Amino acid sequence: MKKHLYYLILGTLFGIILLKSEVVSWFRINEMFQFESFHMFGIIGSAVVCLAIAIAMIKKVGAKTVKGKPIKVKAKSGGWKPLIIGGTLFGLGWAITGACPGPMFVLLGKGVYSIGVVILFAMFGTFVFGLLKPHLPK
Amino acid sequence: MNLIFETWPWYVSGPLIAFIAVALLYGGKVFGFSSNFRHMCSALGAGKVSDFFDYNWKENSWNLVFLVGTILGGFIGHYFLGQTDSIPLNPTTADRLVELGIGAYGFVPDSIFGMEALFSVKGFLILAVGGFLVGFGTRYAGGCTSGHAISGLANLQWRSLLAVIGFFIGGLISTHFILPLLF
Numbered sequence: 260m261k262k263h264l265y266y267l268i269l270g271t272l273f274g275i276i277l278l279k280s281e282v283v284s285w286f287r288i289n290e291m292f293q294f295e296s297f298h299m300f301g302i303i304g305s306a307v308v309c310l311a312i313a314i315a316m317i318k319k320v321g322a323k324t325v326k327g328k329p330i331k332v333k334a335k336s337g338g339w340k341p342l343i344i345g346g347t348l349f350g351l352g353w354a355i356t357g358a359c360p361g362p363m364f365v366l367l368g369k370g371v372y373s374i375g376v377v378i379l380f381a382m383f384g385t386f387v388f389g390l391l392k393p394h395l396p397k
Numbered sequence: 398m399n400l401i402f403e404t405w406p407w408y409v410s411g412p413l414i415a416f417i418a419v420a421l422l423y424g425g426k427v428f429g430f431s432s433n434f435r436h437m438c439s440a441l442g443a444g445k446v447s448d449f450f451d452y453n454w455k456e457n458s459w460n461l462v463f464l465v466g467t468i469l470g471g472f473i474g475h476y477f478l479g480q481t482d483s484i485p486l487n488p489t490t491a492d493r494l495v496e497l498g499i500g501a502y503g504f505v506p507d508s509i510f511g512m513e514a515l516f517s518v519k520g521f522l523i524l525a526v527g528g529f530l531v532g533f534g535t536r537y538a539g540g541c542t543s544g545h546a547i548s549g550l551a552n553l554q555w556r557s558l559l560a561v562i563g564f565f566i567g568g569l570i571s572t573h574f575i576l577p578l579l580f
Contacts, residue, residue, distance in 0.1 A: 262424075262459070263458070263459065263462045265424060266421075266424070266426075266459045266460075266462040266463045266466065267462050267463070267465060267466045267469070268466065269417055269420055269421065269463060269466060270462065270463035270464060270465060270466020270467045270469070270470065271466040271467070271469045271470040271473065272413075272417060272466075272470065273414070273417050273463070273466065273467055273470060274466060274467035274468065274469060274470015274471045274473075274474065275470040275473060275474045275478065276405070276410050276413045276414060276417070276470075277410075277467070277470070277471075278470065278471055278474035278475065278478075279401075279404070279405040279410070279474055279478060279479075280404065280405040280406075280407065280409070280410035281404055281484055281504075282410070283471070284484050284504050284505060285505040285506055285509065285510070286484045286486050286490070286494070286501065286504075286505070286506070287484065288568075289490060289494065289572060289576075290486055290487055290490045291568075292565075292568045292569055292571075292572035292573075293487075293489075293490055293493070293572060295487040295489055295490045296486070296487050296490070297407070298407050299407075300407075301406075301407030301408065301411060302407040302410050302411045302414070303411070303542070303546055303547065304411065305407060305408055305411025305412055305415075306410075306411040306412070306414040306415045306418075306547050306551075307415075307546070307547055307550045307551045308411075308415075308551075309411065309412045309415035309416075310415040310418050310419065310547060310548070310551035311550070311551040311552075311553070313415060313418075313419045313422075313551075314422075314551055314552055317422065324422070324423055324424065324425040325423055325424055325425070326425060328425060330422050330423070330425070332422070332427060332548065332552045333427070334549075334552065334554045334556070335539055335556065337539070337556070339556075339559050341537050341538055341539065342538050342539070342556055342557075342559040342560040342563055343559055343560075343562070343563045343566075344537060344538075344563070345533075345534045345535070345536070345537025345538030345539070345560070345563065346534065346538040346545075346559065346560040346561070346562065346563020346564050346566070346567065347534070347563040347564075347566045347567040347570075348530050348533055348534030348537065348538075348567060349530065349531055349533075349534030349535045349537075349538055349541060349563070349564055349567060350534070350563060350564040350565060350566060350567020350568040350569075350570075350571070351530050351534070351567035351568070351570060351571045351575070352526075352527045352528065352529070352530025352531035352532075352534060352567070352571075353531060353542075353564065353567065353568055353571075354567065354568040354569075354570075354571035354572045354575075354576070355523060355526070355527035355530070355571050355575065355576065356509075356523075356524065356527035356528060356531065357505065357509075358531070359430075359431075359531065359535075359541045359542040359543075360430045360431040360433065360434065360531065360535060360541050360542075360543075361430040361467055361541075361542070361543060363528075363531075364464055364467040364468045364471065365467050365468070365470060365471035365474075366471060366505070367468050367471060368467065368468035368469060368470060368471025368472040368473075368474075368475070369471040369472065369474065369475040369504070370472075370475060371504075371505055371510055373510045373511070373512070373514070373515040373524060374510065374524075376515065376521065376524040376525055376528065377524050377525075377527060377528035377531070378528065379528065380524070380525045380526070380527075380528030380529045380532065381434055381528040381529065381531045381532030381535075382434050382437055382438060382532060383528075383529060383532065384434075384528065384529035384530065384531065384532025384533035384534075384536075385431075385434035385435050385438055385532040385533065385535075385536045386438045386443055386447075386450075386532075387529075387533060388449075388532070388533045388536045388537055389435070389438065389443060389447040389449035389450050389536070390446070390447050390449075392447075392449050395537065
């Protein structure tokens with residue numbers, strides 16, 4: 260339970276950050292894809308730079324997890340087709356709904372209840388992907 | 398106190414998101430949100446019809462707890478940390494959206510998320526198809542903004558860069574060609 264409380268607190272902080280920086284606003288995503296605001300690029304860019312520095316330091320000093328195991332950021336393997344095709348399909352949906360997966364749930368908490376439809380169909384989309392996976396380009 | 402109630406600037410939010418990712422690494426987890434859709438399918442019994450969902454989803458319960466936290470965060474942010482019901486958009490973007498008929502007022506556009514839109518065939522289909530694409534695409538690509546654009550790029554994975562290029566191909570097509578057709 261204590262372990263779960265840690266992730267609940269982190270999730271809550273994440274939700275607050277996404278709401279207060281307006282990442283969960285459809286308008287901010289539209290503005291980003293119009294290249295008419297630095298806001299989203301600044302958020303994603305600075306998060307990447309800060310995390311890259313942190314990961315480089317973790318690797319250098321061999322930092323350990325709370326359980327004393329070495330921290331690993333595992334890279335997945337595979338071809339380029341799923342990344343480009345899957346990435347493009349996600350991008351199409353992202354710009355229409357203005358929400359990537361995390362923000363969908365933040366909006367639900369904010370009281371934008373119609374996002375529930377988006378969440379249910381995202382689950383359905385993942386389900387259909389699972390069924391079709393053996394037949395899709397690898 | 399205005400600092401808390403107004404829009405948080407990018408140079409505050411970006412590093413804070415990196416902090417969340419590091420805190421997850423400290424717990425032995427990698428920041429990646431979209432796999433929760435897979436875990437939810439698995440929890441609902443999808444493992445019976447597809448091997449893709451046949452695994453012990455409970456091992457990833459931390460991520461579902463994290464998800465519950467994001468809902469809570471949305472609630473707390475909305476009710477206790479100030480209403481942000483008008484987004485300080487670039488006026489060029491705002492004018493274009495008004496002209497398109499999407500509108501530029503509110504936190505999210507009423508023309509897409511309002512009850513009138515939700516209960517119209519077209520409005521419902523926009524939400525449903527959009528959601529479907531996000532769920533299908535993220536799993537096919539193996540991650541979303543958090544997993545690929547943030548964790549992956551920060552870990553200098555070229556595969557994540559390909560995924561992010563895909564995100565932008567799709568996002569630009571929707572923003573510049575599909576949305577203007579729909580509205």
